[in-house]
Every structure is written in structure tokens, then in C-alpha cells.
Amino acid sequence: MEVALNKAQMTAIKAAGIIIDKKEAQKLLGNEELWAFSSEDLALILRLLNATYRAGVPIMSDAKYDLVYVRELESQDPGNEFLESVEPEPILDSKTVKLPVRMLSTEKAYSYEEIEKWVSRLVKAAGEVGLALSELNVRVTPKLDGYAAYDDGERLYTRGDGVKGQDISRVFERGVKVVKNGNRGSGAGEIVIKKSYFDEHLSDFYENSRNIQASIIAEKNVDEKITEAIANEACVFYPFTLLDDWVGHYDVFLNDFKKVIDRVWNSVDYEIDGIIAEATDDVLKDYMGSTRKHHRWQIAYKVNAEIATVRVLEVIPQTSRTGRLTPVAILNPTKLSGATISRATVHHYGMVKSTGVGKGALVELVRSGLVIPKIERVIERVEPEIPAECPSCKSHVVWDGDNLFCPNTTECSAQAENTLIHFFKTLGNVDGFGPKVISKIYGFGIKSLHDIYGLDVSRLVEYGFGEKTAENLVDQLRASRSIEIDDWRFLAAFGIPRLGEGNCEKLLQYHDLTEIFDLTVSAMTELDGFALISATSIFEGLKSIRNQFWQIYGLGFNIKVTTRSKDAGSAVLDGDVLVFTGSMEMGKRTDMEAQAKTLGAKVAKSVSGNTTYLIAGENVGENKIYDAKKKGVKVLSELEYLTYIASKKPLFGDN
Numbered sequence: 001m002e003v004a005l006n007k008a009q010m011t012a013i014k015a016a017g018i019i020i021d022k023k024e025a026q027k028l029l030g031n032e033e034l035w036a037f038s039s040e041d042l043a044l045i046l047r048l049l050n051a052t053y054r055a056g057v058p059i060m061s062d063a064k065y066d067l068v069y070v071r072e073l074e075s076q077d078p079g080n081e082f083l084e085s086v087e088p089e090p091i092l093d094s095k096t097v098k099l100p101v102r103m104l105s106t107e108k109a110y111s112y113e114e115i116e117k118w119v120s121r122l123v124k125a126a127g128e129v130g131l132a133l134s135e136l137n138v139r140v141t142p143k144l145d146g147y148a149a150y151d152d153g154e155r156l157y158t159r160g161d162g163v164k165g166q167d168i169s170r171v172f173e174r175g176v177k178v179v180k181n182g183n184r185g186s187g188a189g190e191i192v193i194k195k196s197y198f199d200e201h202l203s204d205f206y207e208n209s210r211n212i213q214a215s216i217i218a219e220k221n222v223d224e225k226i227t228e229a230i231a232n233e234a235c236v237f238y239p240f241t242l243l244d245d246w247v248g249h250y251d252v253f254l255n256d257f258k259k260v261i262d263r264v265w266n267s268v269d270y271e272i273d274g275i276i277a278e279a280t281d282d283v284l285k286d287y288m289g290s291t292r293k294h295h296r297w298q299i300a301y302k303v304n305a306e307i308a309t310v311r312v313l314e315v316i317p318q319t320s321r322t323g324r325l326t327p328v329a330i331l332n333p334t335k336l337s338g339a340t341i342s343r344a345t346v347h348h349y350g351m352v353k354s355t356g357v358g359k360g361a362l363v364e365l366v367r368s369g370l371v372i373p374k375i376e377r378v379i380e381r382v383e384p385e386i387p388a389e390c391p392s393c394k395s396h397v398v399w400d401g402d403n404l405f406c407p408n409t410t411e412c413s414a415q416a417e418n419t420l421i422h423f424f425k426t427l428g429n430v431d432g433f434g435p436k437v438i439s440k441i442y443g444f445g446i447k448s449l450h451d452i453y454g455l456d457v458s459r460l461v462e463y464g465f466g467e468k469t470a471e472n473l474v475d476q477l478r479a480s481r482s483i484e485i486d487d488w489r490f491l492a493a494f495g496i497p498r499l500g501e502g503n504c505e506k507l508l509q510y511h512d513l514t515e516i517f518d519l520t521v522s523a524m525t526e527l528d529g530f531a532l533i534s535a536t537s538i539f540e541g542l543k544s545i546r547n548q549f550w551q552i553y554g555l556g557f558n559i560k561v562t563t564r565s566k567d568a569g570s571a572v573l574d575g576d577v578l579v580f581t582g583s584m585e586m587g588k589r590t591d592m593e594a595q596a597k598t599l600g601a602k603v604a605k606s607v608s609g610n611t612t613y614l615i616a617g618e619n620v621g622e623n624k625i626y627d628a629k630k631k632g633v634k635v636l637s638e639l640e641y642l643t644y645i646a647s648k649k650p651l652f653g654d655n
């Protein structure tokens, strides 16, 4: 196998303190005859893989890492240091600090039998510690596949090497919130990105969410798309205590294993890479303790992943609603984890070009659990075919970054049909207008939503639909207007770029549907969560659908209006940058900080030239005060601060 390491991967390897030159590293990684390696070399390869993975630029899938590489070292040298310790995270440009608690990895199980064995160890330990078996319960949660962190209320820490981590409190300063409006200080969790948001807004720009997590955590500036994702609460810190869970007796857990797993597996809209099962009894947990690598009372269950080598029959382009050409690889049908796979999408044409996926290429496919199969790597590349024209309208296609686009936004039938399909799919209240029906009526010249809503039974029969089907379709059109629909969903159905469901919901918290077409770009940027780039593109998008929108709106839909955000316009501390220090009389400092944020202030951890006020409670060192004053920052006592808020807050209004 050929492995070409890129610059980011080499940087990650160097940053992890591994001294190796690029050629040598490529040679090690390229040789798949693992049995021929010494255990030192295998451990070195694992360290290379780990360093790139933690930096957000992995070389291979987790499945292959776990099932091929780690397993090989386990069989050759089970006591190897690499296997016994927590796989280290890269050192960031931030302070290394001792962790308030040890943060460990988890033991892993890939089969029911391994879970059974773990449960029997719990049962044995329960006997030894005198816990009645009727009280032996298990908590099961989804295993979030994000970036591990620990929040003690003051700081946020990375896992580091499990004992010492790094202070990444800036993640909160960047606006990342605790999920579900949870409190600060709820312990271990993961920084994760909402899957649906990633697919809709980020997948064209980032290969995986790990790239994004890594840049949020690193010192470097995050780009606008990430800032927007943070503002939309699509990127959050998720403490494990807040996870929906299944808790029950160990017997039920074993007997209903599949049911429990299925339920937990589907309980969150975040990437997960398995489920976590753990004992709930504190005495038992204390008694069982941990190794240097994992807690004995906890285990991760991962669904067996499978890998297959497949020949590509051809790669065909498909034009999406936005004009982007998606490369679809048609494969020699192959059985993988119980399903027959005959196609897989490639990320974009840039990747087709760089990896050489085309007719006759040999690729490796991985399917892990319920995940859609992915082309893991290309074993034999070919000279790929890059389409010159749109498969639908034959327009000459153009590159934009890594993507090919059909520029014909007005007459490309693929774009138009997919736009119509998107409308009905987003409304989500009727299901008759899928790809087949849309494509058929489009062929008869029904090219707009307005045309569709003008259809009657006799016309549909003319187009070749049966009487029953035609009646049914007309009924559905009627139903789509009479069934109540949220205004944000209705707006999102028009498919304006950057105006997906999340942003529509946000926007309509501030303005009515009827007002948004008159919003200026600058008015939009003043709303929470709309940066300049998206505001501009939303403005253009709204302008371009304006007429069509009112035409459709005028047909009379049963629209439910979003309730206006209570604090719209009540950000009394807007523009203030506050730093709190010392112990407060009126409540916990963290609560005061949270309140200040809801009032629109930015809260920082240390005083800088940008700070508006330093709010000093009890027991604050002279130096701190002196320092702040020297920087020209005004110092307020707790009481002065509360008076300041009160003076800005309208007293009895609810606005």
C-alpha cells in the first residue's frame, strides 16, 4: 500500500515528539505485513497513527486501527507500554495542568461474549464487596466520538496523558456552550458536533468533525463557519451525566442486550463510536478500581467493523440541488456487515482526482455498525475521469475549491428537480412528491412549485398516473397546506444556501416571515449567530426567491409562528468584557458569569486591554487590582457591579 503523508500529518507527528523522517514513516505505514514487524516498530506505528488521529488528520479508520494494528500488537506483546497507558493527546500551546481527576480510556468489547465476561467480573466483585446481586445495576450511554474534556467549573481540561491535561477554558470563551443549558462544573464529557448540522453545513468544507474539534481546541483562530456552528449550538460540550441513558439490572441488560444497544445507539444526533456500559454502585466502583488505562467497572462496546476490498465499476456524477456534482462510485456488489453494498459516494471530485478513484480502481471499503460504507483508501489507483459537463443539462462544469459545479442555475433540470424534492422533503407532512413523481411531471413541463400546486386530477391522469394515484396526489397537495407547519420549516423548504432549518429557527425568533425579506445585511449581522458571510448569502438568497416565495405563501399554508425570543433586544451588557475574580457574596462566581453572558457580556478569564470591568469579590490579591488599574481597567466591587446591571435593566418590563 502506498501512504503519502501530508504536511499536517507530519506536523502532528513532530509535535508529538516522534523523531522520524517522512520517507521512513511512509515506509512503515505502507507495509501491511504487520507480522513481520518487531513489537517496537509496531508500537512506533501506533504512536504515529495516534498522533495524527488526535490532531484531526487521521491516516486510517478507527476500525482498522483497532482491529488490525492494535490487535497485532496485543497478540505479539500484550504487556507493551503503549497498550497499558492512555494514548496521549498532542501538546497544545496552552498551560499544562494536573487534572482534578484521572481521565482514562475504556476497555473495549466487540462481541456479546466479551460483554458477558465483563458482567461476570462485576458479579464476582459484587460478591466480594457484599453488594446484593438484586442491586447490581448497569448504566448504558452512547459513546460520544468527540474530543474528551473535563469541566470542573473553573477550567476545562483536555485528557492529555490521563494525569496531566491542558487548560482549554478558551473553548467556553469562544462561545461553546454546555449542551441542554447544563451548568458548568459537571465533570467529564466530550466536545461534539451535531451530526445533522455537520452534514448540512460543514461536510462540503471539512472531511470529518474531528478536524473542527481540533481547531476549536487549538490556540489558532477558528474560521467563520465554525464560529457560526458554535453560535448555532451545533458544537457543544456534552457532559456524560446529561446523556440520556438506560439503567437497569444486569440480568435485563444481558437478556435484552440488542434492544438496549439499539435504543441507546439512536439516542443522540452526534457521532458515536459505540456504547458505554458501567456499574452504578459507588462502593463497587471503588472496590474494582482501575488499571493505568481504564476503569474496571466500565466497558465500551463497539459494533464489529468489516473491511472489504472491492473493484470500482465506474464513477458517475450526480448534480445536487445546489449544482454540486457528487461522485458516486458504482461497485462490484459486495457483502459487508450483513448488507450488500453496490455504491458508495466519494467526498468530492477533488478527492476523486487526488486519490485516483475511477473505473477499474481497487478500493478498500469499511462499514462499521450502522454507518454508511465509506471508501477507506485506494489500493490500485487509475487515471480518474473528471466530467467536463453536467450529467443533466450538459453545461460546462466549473471548479470551486475541491468541488465541481454545474453553473446553470436557471435551467438545469437536475438542480430544479432536486429543489422541488427538497421542498416537499423539508415540509415533511406528505410523502407523494419524491424523486420519481417529480421527475415524471417535470418531463411534462411542471417546473415550479406554483405549477405543482396548480395540478388537478385530470391533468395528472393525462400524464399517465392512474386515477387513484392522481387523486391521492391532489389530496396530498391539499394536506400539505392544511396540516400545521412551523414557519421555520416552511422557510427552510425553499433551500436557500445557509438558511437551513437551524438558521431559519434562529432568524424567526427575531423577525416574522413577512419581515425577513426587508432585512438589511447589517441588521442581520446584529442578530446572535449570523456572521457577515452568511448574512450576505442569506440576503442574496432571499432576494432571489422573493417573488416565488410570496406566490407560494399566497396559496395559504397553515403556518405556526415561532415565539419571539424573550431577550431579543434585552442584551443590557452588550459590548462589555467582564472578568470576575475572588469569592462572591451573592452566589457562585460561575453563576454570576453565566448570568452576565445571558445579559450579553463577554466573560474572560484574565484582564487584558479589552476588559471593560474587573469585578472583584472577597480575598483578591493587591497585585491583581493594581495590574488591572495599570491596564486602565475599571475595578468594581460586587455591589457596584449589581448596581450597574440594575441601572441598565428596565425595572418592571419583561423585555
Ligand SMILES: NC(=O)c1ccc[n+]([C@@H]2O[C@H](COP(=O)([O-])OP(=O)(O)OC[C@H]3O[C@@H](n4cnc5c(N)ncnc54)[C@H](O)[C@@H]3O)[C@@H](O)[C@H]2O)c1
Binding pocket: 049, 050, 053, 054, 058, 059, 060, 061, 062, 063, 065, 066, 086, 087, 103, 104, 105, 106, 107, 141, 142, 143, 144, 145, 147, 148, 149, 159, 189, 190, 240, 243, 276, 300
Ligand atoms: N484512526 C486512527 O488512526 C486512530 C488512532 C488512534 C486512536 N484511534 C481511536 O481512538 C480509540 C482510543 O481512543 P481513546 O483513548 O479516547 O479511548 P476510547 O475510544 O476507549 O474512549 C475513551 C473515552 O470515551 C469517552 N466517552 C465517550 N462517551 C462516553 C460515555 N458515554 N461515558 C464515558 N466515557 C465516554 C471518554 O471521554 C473517554 O476518555 C481507539 O480505540 C481508536 O478507535 C484511532
Ligand SMILES: [Zn+2]
Binding pocket: 319, 390, 391, 392, 393, 394, 395, 406, 407, 408, 412, 413, 414, 415
Ligand atoms: Zn446542470
